[in-house]
Amino acid sequence: MTTAAPPRRRPGILPHLGAIAQLAALGIAGVVAFTILLTLLSVGVGLIPVLGIGLLFLVAFVYVLWATAWVEYERVDGLYGYGLPLLRLRPSAGPGFGGWLRTLWRQFVDGTMWRGVSSAAISTILGWFVLPLLAGLVSGVGLLFAPLTGVARLPWTDLQIDTTWSVLVGILSILASLALLFGIAVLHATLTRAILVPSQEAALAAEARDAGERARAAGEQRAGAVRASEVERTRLERDLHDGVQPRLVSVGMTLGLAQQKIDSDPAAAKALIDEAHTSTKAAITELRQLARGIHASVLDDRGLDAALSALAGRSPVPVVLDVRLDGRCSRTAEAALYFAIAESITNAAKHSRASECRVTVRRRTDTESGAVTLWARVEDNGVGGARVIAGGGLDGIVNRIVAAGGTSRLDSPTGGPTALEVSVPCAS
The missing domain is CATH 3.30.565.10 (Histidine kinase-like ATPase, C-terminal domain)
Structure with missing residues (x-):
């Protein structure tokens, strides 16, 4: 069941530090992931005319998209604790190959998945800025010790500066890098919340859709129960009419003939009674089978x-x-x-x-x-x-x-x- 959006709160300092570390990793890993996605897409489209081989790459493209979105949802939820819903693959849309194709298409157009992919793409771009800022931070720290080492270079460049100014430049570099890094972390938190966390209105709409789906499922369940009882009643009527009823009628007629012959031809009457007895046992067996079809006692026991x-x-x-x-x-x-x-x-x-x-x-x-x-x-x-x-x-x-x-x-x-x-x- 979909829940309302969690209350808005500001992430603390630790999530921001974690975001900086993760964005630095995404600056590299994200490029690899999206390179794989673009390769699968381009190869898949290009090889479609070749006996449809490209379709296999496009199927892989959809599932890698979903995996990318799943990782992004898990990463953001673990970082900020937004309480995001677990991303799941679309359920089967029907039996057979046609049902699998419909399921694949529904997965491809799933808005939740695409929001995760979008967030991953934005996080990767932010990671590109985090990497040089971390390099600038390290360079600033190095400038603090330049008077001891005798080596002083401006951050992000190869320009040499006088060691007299290295400490001041190092402090400014550290402050600027930290400010920009934390600014990117705040921007990351804001963008991921906007993209991945459903708004109150969207959550209520999803809740209404879920309620509607549950109501439809309950309606189908009731209709199935009614239909099942009708089919079962029709089967019982048919089995009774075609099986047990004619046999019981035959037993009655046989006993009537035996009654007529019991005085004039006792031997024939005895044979008719034996026949009626055999038919009665067969009718009992059929009734037992019908009862077993209604309720299997061994199932309960x-x-x-x-x-x-x-x-x-x-x-x-x-x-x-x-x-x-x-x-x-x-x-x-x-x-x-x-x-x-x-x-x-x-x-x-x-x-x-x-x-x-x-x-x-x-x-x-x-x-x-x-x-x-x-x-x-x-x-x-x-x-x-x-x-x-x-x-x-x-x-x-x-x-x-x-x-x-x-x-x-x-x-x-x-x-x-x-x-x-x-x-x-x-x-x-």
Whole structure:
């Protein structure tokens, strides 16, 4: 969440001294960094006609730009303690190569990144002035000892002066150099604050945008929950209508025939009762499977690992499980991930003609934000071509994951393989 701009305060003497030292280093390192950037840009543009090789250099140019901005944000925040937001790479704008290209473009036009690059460029230019001023300061100190050494040169020149005046010139040189150095340090602090620290109005606008994004995300989550429940209800109605209901009707008719024959033909009646008994057990099995599709009790009792092991054991397609979990997550998150994996395995068995399915599950922790997510990848070696169709199984997966506040990504080219990745916040 974006916070308001920190209160304005004057940096103390130590940050100014640190700024002088850093600017002196940037006077050299900054030139190297921007030389690399200009080289990548020029080579990239020049080599675009050569089989598009230049595009690789342009991609590197964007990421080096981001790295330059990141270093600048960290440097300034560590120096002045402005409380700047952490600069992050743009999140993925969608699956596949097209999504990566959109993400790259959004990163290139990211205003926050360009502010960091601008601040680095200005700091490098200021560093060019700091270097000769430091040389002048050292020369001024040397002039204080000129009467002892017998060597007196004017700062920034090779002109010799009388040692009688060397102490006075040295003092003036030191004072002028210090004044200019601290002036540049103050200018650096002012410019970096103006460029990198958002104004109160900008912070409030960013806060409003964040609130709007959270509201849209919550709306999408509610819509996903409603859609997931509709898809699940439709599936249950279809399974009951097409499976259990006809079987129960058949049981009733068979028992009716047995009742009619029980006096006249007991043997035939017994056979009909045996048939009805077999159909009843089959109906019970189907009802148990439907109930398992609504709620997996083993998931609550023994956790996601055990539930997935039971799921793999019932699968008609051989399933290779790779589950590494170091703790439990919320019931909502585990249920969303479980049913997404279950539906993926079902699709692999029904439609993909796969001979093997591999399931990988991890519990991941973001090192920066500390957020914990459940991540899973389900991949089969089938014929591919899977698509999200309204009311279909994949539609149910997507909406169930969205309802839990997560994301999903389907990659299923014609000819296979099919891979589905889902990620759900652990505390959802």
